Amino acid sequence: MDLAIDEGTLERLKGIRALGASQIRPLGIEADRLGRPTPPEHPFFEGLVRAGQGRTRWRGEGSGTQSEERAGSIGSSRSTLCLAEEMSYWDRGVAVSFPGPGLGEPPLISMGTEDQKRRFLGPFVHPDRARWGSFAMTEPGAGSDVAGIRASARKEGNTWILNGAKSFAANASRSDWIVVWATVDSSLGREGHRAFVVEKGTPGLGDFQVERKMGLKAYESTSFSLVDCRVPAENLIGGEEHYARRAGFKGAMRSFNATRPLVAVMAVGIGRAALDAGVEFAEKSDLLGDIRIRDRLERTRRKLRSARLLCWRAAWLADHGRPNILEASMAKAAAPTAALEAASLGMEILGVVGGRGDHLIEKLYRDVKAMDIVEGTGQVQRLIMARQLVQLPRD
Amino acid sequence: MIDFQIGDELELVRNTALNYADDHLRPALRENESARTPGRAAEEAFAEIGFATLEWPELDAESGLGAVARYLVLEELAAADPGAALALDPLGPALYPLMELGGPDAVRDFGEPLLSSMGSRGLLIWNGAGAPRCLERKGNSWSGVVPWVPADRADLVVVLDEEGASVVQQGIELERLRGSGLRTAGASELTLHSAPIAAEWSGADGARRALARARLYVAALLVGVMRESSDYSRRYAMDRVAFGKPIAHHQALAFLIADMAIAVDSARILGLEAAWRLDTGRPGEEASATAFLEAAEQATFVTPNGVQILGGHGFMQDHPVEKFMREGRTLGLFFGGVDGAREDAARGMKAFPEEPLLPLGAA
Numbered sequence: 001m002d003l004a005i006d007e008g009t010l011e012r013l014k015g016i017r018a019l020g021a022s023q024i025r026p027l028g029i030e031a032d033r034l035g036r037p038t039p040p041e042h043p044f045f046e047g048l049v050r051a052g053q054g055r056t057r058w059r060g061e062g063s064g065t066q067s068e069e070r071a072g073s074i075g076s077s078r079s080t081l082c083l084a085e086e087m088s089y090w091d092r093g094v095a096v097s098f099p100g101p102g103l104g105e106p107p108l109i110s111m112g113t114e115d116q117k118r119r120f121l122g123p124f125v126h127p128d129r130a131r132w133g134s135f136a137m138t139e140p141g142a143g144s145d146v147a148g149i150r151a152s153a154r155k156e157g158n159t160w161i162l163n164g165a166k167s168f169a170a171n172a173s174r175s176d177w178i179v180v181w182a183t184v185d186s187s188l189g190r191e192g193h194r195a196f197v198v199e200k201g202t203p204g205l206g207d208f209q210v211e212r213k214m215g216l217k218a219y220e221s222t223s224f225s226l227v228d229c230r231v232p233a234e235n236l237i238g239g240e241e242h243y244a245r246r247a248g249f250k251g252a253m254r255s256f257n258a259t260r261p262l263v264a265v266m267a268v269g270i271g272r273a274a275l276d277a278g279v280e281f282a283e284k285s286d287l288l289g290d291i292r293i294r295d296r297l298e299r300t301r302r303k304l305r306s307a308r309l310l311c312w313r314a315a316w317l318a319d320h321g322r323p324n325i326l327e328a329s330m331a332k333a334a335a336p337t338a339a340l341e342a343a344s345l346g347m348e349i350l351g352v353v354g355g356r357g358d359h360l361i362e363k364l365y366r367d368v369k370a371m372d373i374v375e376g377t378g379q380v381q382r383l384i385m386a387r388q389l390v391q392l393p394r395d
Numbered sequence: 396m397i398d399f400q401i402g403d404e405l406e407l408v409r410n411t412a413l414n415y416a417d418d419h420l421r422p423a424l425r426e427n428e429s430a431r432t433p434g435r436a437a438e439e440a441f442a443e444i445g446f447a448t449l450e451w452p453e454l455d456a457e458s459g460l461g462a463v464a465r466y467l468v469l470e471e472l473a474a475a476d477p478g479a480a481l482a483l484d485p486l487g488p489a490l491y492p493l494m495e496l497g498g499p500d501a502v503r504d505f506g507e508p509l510l511s512s513m514g515s516r517g518l519l520i521w522n523g524a525g526a527p528r529c530l531e532r533k534g535n536s537w538s539g540v541v542p543w544v545p546a547d548r549a550d551l552v553v554v555l556d557e558e559g560a561s562v563v564q565q566g567i568e569l570e571r572l573r574g575s576g577l578r579t580a581g582a583s584e585l586t587l588h589s590a591p592i593a594a595e596w597s598g599a600d601g602a603r604r605a606l607a608r609a610r611l612y613v614a615a616l617l618v619g620v621m622r623e624s625s626d627y628s629r630r631y632a633m634d635r636v637a638f639g640k641p642i643a644h645h646q647a648l649a650f651l652i653a654d655m656a657i658a659v660d661s662a663r664i665l666g667l668e669a670a671w672r673l674d675t676g677r678p679g680e681e682a683s684a685t686a687f688l689e690a691a692e693q694a695t696f697v698t699p700n701g702v703q704i705l706g707g708h709g710f711m712q713d714h715p716v717e718k719f720m721r722e723g724r725t726l727g728l729f730f731g732g733v734d735g736a737r738e739d740a741a742r743g744m745k746a747f748p749e750e751p752l753l754p755l756g757a758a
Binding site for chain 1: 396397398399400401402405463629632633641643644646649650652653654656657660661662664665667668671672675685688689737740741744745
């Protein structure tokens with residue numbers, strides 16, 4: 001057993017910390033104050049690209065597997081978790097606004113044809129400028145219950161015609177393309193789902209609306225609609241063969257999940273920021289000696305600490321391709337509430353200062369709530385856990 | 396890099412403990428509780444495996460496995476019967492002041508004699524902050540009354556406080572009590588009548604480390620108890636039908652069962668972290684106090700809910716969940732209890748803006 005972070009990851013953490021203090025947090029505070037996402041033309045993004053950020057994990061033609069990377073520390077889920085936690089410590093909203101293929105990348109890497117990887121991830125190998133990709137599953141009427149999506153896909157000759165509405169897609173209006181999930185037959189549930197790459201400027205893709213949010217304002221959560229949006233057949237991710245093949249595995253669920261612990265650990269990062277700011281304020285106000293305050297800070301730190309370890313364990317299992325459904329959901333159920341508790345306690349330590357609306361902790365209190373909602377709410381995590389623990393039926 | 400694999404050797408140790416608990420403890424939980432002992436056969440088998448000397452420095456080839464090994468063993472034993480776990484381990488947490496303050500010589504001089512006589516018990520009394528100091532030092536002896544110790548016999552008493560530790564072997568009187576939990580270990584009021592000090596060591600650092608190990612010992616027992624309470628009630632809830640389906644499939648219970656699983660694993664993983672810190676020479680006082688606190692708090696959530704899930708059956712002694720509830724509560728009372736642990740867990744609470752990932756103590 002080893003719970004130490006390797007040197008390579010520690011070095012990268014120090015880099016994030018420097019960038020975090022000098023740019024990421026100030027940018028997040030600025031976006032929060034102005035009530036708008038950081039604009040795509042902001043020099044911060046250009047600087048990131050020059051510094052080698054915003055690239056794809058895809059290694060170019062003929063590679064496509066991540067297995068060698070997984071063996072080492074850099075590129076493992078655990079290393080990614082550490083970096084993501086540190087980014088979220090500085091500002092989770094800014095972290096999501098970073099250029100890159102974003103959440104559209106995993107489906108392209110795992111399902112996409114070589115040609116699709118080249119066309120859509122190729123520009124992210126050595127990006128000439130800040131570029132974004134996006135991912136759109138959620139709809140106004142389908143959040144955690146993804147089987148309920150209504151956006152439709154109908155094939156006409158060599159073209160797919162998409163119709164529907166998508167909500168809360170990160171960075172969608174600034175993206176080169178969006179991975180859009182639609183259904184060929186809504187009565188089929190997940191079996192009917194298809195993923196398409198819809199490129200910027202495609203007629204019928206429009207009505208972009210950057211949503212107004214309680215927190216995490218530095219990145220755009222964008223809703224848009226698809227009206228008879230014609231997408232070429234070669235933009236169906238994986239091609240039709242992929243879905244025909246998958247139908248053979250009806251009901252087979254992936255036995256491990258790497259994104260839930262990742263999102264969970266981001267909550268730990270936000271919670272840690274709130275804890276640090278709370279302790280700092282308590283110290284300055286001479287409150288740290290107050291046993292009531294001290295004990296609640298201790299409890300908060302303890303809950304964040306166990307949540308982080310639960311995230312690490314789930315990621316470690318995923319790195320070894322071992323089943324982690326229970327552990328991943330456990331981490332995702334535990335971390336956001338621990339982080340909210342940290343921010344809420346921070347507000348109490350601030351006292352009426354928290355009511356002013358201009359303290360970092362007040363911002364974190366608003367930011368952190370999203371973490372118990374995205375990637376499956378805490379309630380959905382408990383449902384998933386109950387399926388594992390007591391064979392809770394799906395309906 | 397972060398790796399939760401415990402390795403083949405520790406897997407073997409854990410499986411040995413699991414099999415031992417299945418063979419020697421689970422079949423006779425209630426009998427052992429009434430008899431106030433796990434019995435001679437269980438004691439002999441335990442001695443044969445060599446669990447007692449798992450962490451003993453330089454004693455035999457089995458020794459020196461460390462805190463993670465001890466943690467895993469205690470968790471497995473306590474998942475059957477934490478009272479038995481205490482009764483079977485001749486020195487129990489009393490080992491730690493000997494080890495940390497007295498060194499290998501003290502372990503040999505005071506520990507070894509207990510191994511040679513079946514059923515011997517060494518007791519650790521925390522006489523420091525967090526609880527009323529029961530014992531009073533007069534010259535070269537201790538006097539006073541400790542209201543409860545989980546034992547019917549005491550061959551050795553180690554008194555630990557913030558400054559150091561001392562050992563007494565005479566002037567010890569035990570008066571039997573009914574006890575609340577942990578009855579397999581016995582239950583007594585302990586009185587020291589000007590008990591002469593046979594040896595003593597001072598050192599605040601060693602005392603802190605000894606207390607840290609002792610807390611982790613109890614944390615492991617708590618995790619074992621609540622794990623079993625959680626598992627037992629979960630299995631019951633899948634069998635028991637009410638309102639047309641297994642009660643586990645009513646969402647109120649499905650969510651409670653999920654939350655109990657989270658509670659067990661949160662406590663367990665903090666304990667493993669603390670044990671890993673101790674084994675790798677990292678500071679572990681704050682981590683073990685944290686692990687103890689989490690285990691004590693989560694046990695008071697999990698074990699009463701274990702009874703709750705079984706409803707009326709849970710309240711009856713035909714099922715072990717009521718026993719787990721008593722034990723989940725009483726274990727958390729040792730060594731200054733949760734409030735004593737809070738002192739150490741919160742010590743040095745400060746902000747760490749300059750250190751990546753450090754604020755939670757993971758370095």
